[in-house]
Amino acid sequence: MSAHILIIEDNEMSLALAEYLLRDAGYTVSSATDGGSGMRLALQNTAQLILCDLDLPVIEGPQLVQALRASGEWRKVPVLAFTAASMGQEQRQALAADFDGCIVKPLDPASFAATISQHLAPGMRVSQG
Numbered sequence: 017m018s019a020h021i022l023i024i025e026d027n028e029m030s031l032a033l034a035e036y037l038l039r040d041a042g043y044t045v046s047s048a049t050d051g052g053s054g055m056r057l058a059l060q061n062t063a064q065l066i067l068c069d070l071d072l073p074v075i076e077g078p079q080l081v082q083a084l085r086a087s088g089e090w091r092k093v094p095v096l097a098f099t100a101a102s103m104g105q106e107q108r109q110a111l112a113a114d115f116d117g118c119i120v121k122p123l124d125p126a127s128f129a130a131t132i133s134q135h136l137a138p139g140m141r142v143s144q145g
Contacts, residue, residue, distance in 0.1 A: 018042050018043055018044055019043055019065060019136050020043070020044040020045075020046070020061065020062060021044070021045050021063060021064070021065050021066075021132065022046050022047070022048070022054070022057055022058055022061060022063035022065070022066045022067070023038075023045060023046075023047040023066075023067045023068075023098070024047070024049075024050075024051065024054030024058075024066065024067070024068040024069060024072065024077070024098075025047065025049065025067070025068075025072075025098055026049050026069060026071075026072055026073055027121075030069075030098070030121050030122075030123070031047055031049065033123055033125075034098070034123060034128070035047060037123065037128050038129060040129075041129035041132075043129070043132070046061060046063070049073075050074040051072040051073065051074045051075025051076060051077065051079070051080045052074035052075050053074070054072070054075070054080060055080055055083065055084070058080075058090070059087075064093065064094075064136055064137070065094045065095075065096065065132065065135055066084075066093060066094070066096070067096050067098050067119060068080060068081060068095055068097060068098060068115075069097075069098045070097055070099050070106065070109075070110060077097065077098075077110075077113075077115075078109065078110065078113035081113055081114050082114060085114045094117070094135040094136070095114070095115050095116055096115060096117050096118060096119050096132075096135060097111075097115040097117070097119070098118075098119050098121060099118055099119070099120060099121065100120070116135060117135060119132075
C-alpha cells in the first residue's frame with residue numbers, strides 16, 4: 017500500500033521537485049502553498065506523512081504542527097520540517113516545535129524518497145528496488 021504524503025511548501029520549484037520525486041517513487045501526493053490551506057488539507061485528508069516548510073504564509077510551519085499535534089489523531093503522523101537551513105538554530109527550533117525530523121533543501125533527488133520512507137510505517141513504504 018502506497019502512503020499519502022502532504023507537502024506544504026510555498027516555493028514553487030521546491031514543491032514541484034518534491035511532488036515529482038515522491039510520485040515517481042510511487043507515493044500519492046497532495047500539496048498546499050500556505051499554512052492555512054495546508055491545515056485544511058491535513059484535517060480533510062488521511063496523510064501518512066506531512067512535509068512542511070517552516071516559513072509559510074498565513075500560518076507558519078511550527079504553529080501549524082503544534083495545532084495538528086493538539087488533535088489526538090495527528091500525534092502519531094510524522095511531520096518533517098522542509099528547510100533550507102542545513103544545521104543549527106532553525107533545525108533545533110523545528111524539533112522543539114514537535115517536528116519529527118528535517119529534510120534539507122535543496123533536495124538530493126537520489127536520497128529524498130528513501131529518507132521519506134524511513135519515517136513511514138513499514139506497511140506504507142514503497143519498495144525501493
